[in-house]
Amino acid sequence: MARYVFGVDVGGTTAKIGLLTESGEKVDFWEIPTRTENNGEYILSDVADAIRSKMKERNIDDSDVVGAGIGVPGAVNIDGNCYQAVNLGWEKVNVVNELHSKLKLPVKAGNDANVAALGEAWKGGGQGYQNMLLVTLGTGVGGGIIIEGKILTGAKGSGGEIGHIHLDDNEYEACGCGNHGCFEQYASATGAVRLAKRILAASDEPSILRDMEFECKDIFDAAKKGDKVACDIAQHYGYYLGKGIAITASVINPEIIVIGGGVSKAGDILFDLLKPSFEKYVFPGCKDAKFALAKLGNDAGVYGAAKMVLY
Amino acid sequence: MARYVFGVDVGGTTAKIGLLTESGEKVDFWEIPTRTENNGEYILSDVADAIRSKMKERNIDDSDVVGAGIGVPGAVNIDGNCYQAVNLGWEKVNVVNELHSKLKLPVKAGNDANVAALGEAWKGGGQGYQNMLLVTLGTGVGGGIIIEGKILTGAKGSGGEIGHIHLDDNEYEACGCGNHGCFEQYASATGAVRLAKRILAASDEPSILRDMEFECKDIFDAAKKGDKVACDIAQHYGYYLGKGIAITASVINPEIIVIGGGVSKAGDILFDLLKPSFEKYVFPGCKDAKFALAKLGNDAGVYGAAKMVLY
Numbered sequence: 001m002a003r004y005v006f007g008v009d010v011g012g013t014t015a016k017i018g019l020l021t022e023s024g025e026k027v028d029f030w031e032i033p034t035r036t037e038n039n040g041e042y043i044l045s046d047v048a049d050a051i052r053s054k055m056k057e058r059n060i061d062d063s064d065v066v067g068a069g070i071g072v073p074g075a076v077n078i079d080g081n082c083y084q085a086v087n088l089g090w091e092k093v094n095v096v097n098e099l100h101s102k103l104k105l106p107v108k109a110g111n112d113a114n115v116a117a118l119g120e121a122w123k124g125g126g127q128g129y130q131n132m133l134l135v136t137l138g139t140g141v142g143g144g145i146i147i148e149g150k151i152l153t154g155a156k157g158s159g160g161e162i163g164h165i166h167l168d169d170n171e172y173e174a175c176g177c178g179n180h181g182c183f184e185q186y187a188s189a190t191g192a193v194r195l196a197k198r199i200l201a202a203s204d205e206p207s208i209l210r211d212m213e214f215e216c217k218d219i220f221d222a223a224k225k226g227d228k229v230a231c232d233i234a235q236h237y238g239y240y241l242g243k244g245i246a247i248t249a250s251v252i253n254p255e256i257i258v259i260g261g262g263v264s265k266a267g268d269i270l271f272d273l274l275k276p277s278f279e280k281y282v283f284p285g286c287k288d289a290k291f292a293l294a295k296l297g298n299d300a301g302v303y304g305a306a307k308m309v310l311y
Numbered sequence: 312m313a314r315y316v317f318g319v320d321v322g323g324t325t326a327k328i329g330l331l332t333e334s335g336e337k338v339d340f341w342e343i344p345t346r347t348e349n350n351g352e353y354i355l356s357d358v359a360d361a362i363r364s365k366m367k368e369r370n371i372d373d374s375d376v377v378g379a380g381i382g383v384p385g386a387v388n389i390d391g392n393c394y395q396a397v398n399l400g401w402e403k404v405n406v407v408n409e410l411h412s413k414l415k416l417p418v419k420a421g422n423d424a425n426v427a428a429l430g431e432a433w434k435g436g437g438q439g440y441q442n443m444l445l446v447t448l449g450t451g452v453g454g455g456i457i458i459e460g461k462i463l464t465g466a467k468g469s470g471g472e473i474g475h476i477h478l479d480d481n482e483y484e485a486c487g488c489g490n491h492g493c494f495e496q497y498a499s500a501t502g503a504v505r506l507a508k509r510i511l512a513a514s515d516e517p518s519i520l521r522d523m524e525f526e527c528k529d530i531f532d533a534a535k536k537g538d539k540v541a542c543d544i545a546q547h548y549g550y551y552l553g554k555g556i557a558i559t560a561s562v563i564n565p566e567i568i569v570i571g572g573g574v575s576k577a578g579d580i581l582f583d584l585l586k587p588s589f590e591k592y593v594f595p596g597c598k599d600a601k602f603a604l605a606k607l608g609n610d611a612g613v614y615g616a617a618k619m620v621l622y
Contacts, residue, residue: 075596078441078459130389131466145562147465148389152458154564155442158596159458165561166554166592169480177595243477250476251456251562253465281477284488285386285469 004060005309006051006068006105007119009112009301010034010043012087017050018302019058022066022310024123028054029302040089048102067106069305070099071115075157080109083156108308112301114151114160116260117144119304125258125292133254134294135162135245137263141184141191145252150311152252162248163188167240186240189216189263195240196233205229220266238273245274246281253286260294267293315371316620317362317379317416318430320423320612321345321354323398328361329613330369333377333621335434339365340613351400359413378417380616381410382426386468391420394467419619423612425462425471427571428455430615436569436603444565445605446473446556448574452495452502456563461622463563473559474499478551497551500527500574506551507544516540531577549584556585557592564597571605578604 007018019028032050035042074085080096095109117134126132130149136142141163145152152159163184171181207229222230271291318329330339343361346353385396391407406420428445437443441460447453452474456463463470474495482492518540533541582602
C-alpha cells in the first residue's frame with residue numbers, strides 16, 4: 001500500500017499544506033490561514049490540527065504516514081531551531097520539536113527558500129539532478145542549494161542565502177542591508193527597476209518605458225518588443241544575474257541552475273541575457289552547468305517540505 | 312579488535328600513504344615515488360602494491376581493513392572519475408574502479424584539496440565541526456567545503472575550488488586564467504608579492520622590503536616588525552582575503568573557516584587582517600563563523616583520504 005507524506009509551506013498570510021504519496025504524487029493540496037497573533041504561537045498547532053483532520057477525513061492511519069516536513073520564512077538549522085521568523089512573529093522556536101509534540105509524527109523543518117529548492121530538485125526544474133542551485137528572483141534574491149539530493153543547510157540555516165553576496169565595487173547606492181553592490185540590488189525585480197531608472201536617466205533615447213509607471217515585467221515585455229532602451233536595461237540586468245550566479249556556481253559546482261521567482265516569468269530570454277557574464281566569470285570547471293526555469297511555482301515549498309521527510 | 316584504514320595523497324613527485332585506525336590514530340605513514348611516465352599508468356598499481364606490502368609486513372588481513380581513500384591533484388566526481396590531472400599525466404581515469412581492481416578493497420577517491428579539507432575537519436583545525444570551509448593559501452588559492460561531515464564534491468568535483476571567484480572590478484592585470492580580479496590574484500603567496508610590488512612602486516616610503524628579493528613570508532615578517540609599508544601591504548592582503556572568504560561563506564554558511572597553505576604560517580595575524588572586510592562583506596546570517604589555522608600540514612590529505620572510506 002502507498003504510504004503518505006505531508007508537506008507544509010508556512011507564509012505570513014497562509015500555510016499551504018500538501019498530502020502526497022511517497023513517490024511525490026499530489027493527493028490533496030489546501031491552505032489554512034497563518035495566525036500571527038501572540039508571536040505566532042498558534043501556527044504550529046493549527047498545522048498539526050489541519051493534518052490530523054485530513055488524516056481523519058481520509059481515514060489515514062499514523063502507520064501510513066512517513067512524516068511531515070515544514071518550511072518556514074526564517075533560517076532553520078539542522079536541529080530544527082528557527083532563530084527568527086519576522087513574518088510569523090517568532091523569536092527562537094524549535095520547529096521540529098514543537099510540531100512533533102503536537103503532531104506525534106516524524107517531523108523535519110527547513111528554511112522556505114531551501115525547501116523550495118528541494119521541491120524543484122525533486123519534481124520541478126531540477127528533476128533528475130542531485131546537485132542544484134535555485135536562484136529565486138522576486139522582491140529580493142533568494143536561493144537554495146541541493147547537494148547530493150539534500151539541502152545545504154549550513155551552520156545556522158543560511159546556506160544558499162545568496163542575495164547579499166558582493167557583486168559590484170563601484171555601486172554608490174546602498175542595499176537594504178547597508179552594504180553597497182549586493183546581488184539583490186541588481187537581480188531582484190526591484191533591482192531591475194532601479195537599473196532601468198538609472199539607464200533611462202542617463203540618456204534621452206525614446207522608450208515606451210518613459211510613458212508609464214513600469215514594473216520589472218514591463219521591462220522584459222518592452223525588450224521582447226524590441227524597445228532599444230529596454231534591451232539595454234535587460235542586458236545590464238543579465239550581466240549582474242550571470243555574474244552572481246557564476247560566483248555562486250564556482251563555489252559549489254552545481255549540475256543545474258534553476259531560476260525561479262516572479263522575474264523568471266520573463267522566460268528563456270533570461271538565459272540568453274545572463275550567459276555571457278556567467279561564462280566570463282565562472283570557474284572553467286563549473287562552466288558546464290545546465291540552466292532551467294522553475295516549474296512548481298507556489299507549490300515548490302510543499303513538495304520540498306514533503307521530500308525532506310523522505311531523506 | 313581495531314580495524315584499519317588507508318589514506319593516500321598522490322602528488323606529482325611522491326604519494327604519501329598512511330595506515331590509520333578507524334578512530335584516526337596514526338599507525339604508519341610513509342611515501343613512495345610517483346611515476347608519471349607513460350601518462351602515469353603505474354601510479355595506482357604502485358599505490359596498491361605499497362598497501363599490499365604493508366598489510367603483509369604487519370600481518371593485516373583484508374577483513375581488518377575498511378578500505379583505502381585516495382586524493383589526487385585533479386577534479387574527481389562522485390563516481391570516481393578524474394577528468395584530468397596534469398601533474399600525474401592523466402587524462403580521464405576512473406580512480407575508484409582502477410584502484411579497486413588492483414587492490415581488491417573498498418576505495419573512495421576525491422580531489423586533493425577537498426580531501427585535505429576533510430582531513431582538517433576530522434583531525435585538524437576544524438575538528439568537532441560538521442560544516443567547514445578550508446581556504447588554502449599557497450602558490451594559488453584552493454579550498455574545500457565540508458557539509459555535514461562530508462566533502463561537497465559538486466557536479467564534476469570542482470566544489471570548493473574558490474581561487475577564481477571574482478573579487479575586484481577594477482583590476483587591470485590578468486590572472487593566469489585570463490580573467491581579471493580573481494581571488495587568487497590577491498590572496499595567494501604570489502598575489503601577496505604582486506600587491507606588495509604595486510604598493511612599493513606607488514610611493515618612496517622607506518621599507519626593509521626595498522632592499523631584498525622578498526617572498527610572501529618576508530612581507531608578514533616585516534609587518535610584524537612594524538615596517539609601515541609592509542603593514543599597509545598586509546592590510547591590503549587581508550582586505551582581499553576577508554572579502555573572498557566572506558563571499559564564499561555567504562553561499563555555504565560554514566561553522567568554521569580553516570586557513571591552510573604556506574601563507575597560513577604567518578599565523579593569527581591573518582585573522583586580524585581579514586576580519587574587517589570579512590565582517591563588512593559577509594551576509595549577517597553567516598557572520599558568526601569561527602576561524603582557525605590548519606593543523607595537519609602535509610598530512611591533511613592522508614587523514615582526509617582515510618576518512619572518506621569511513622563515511
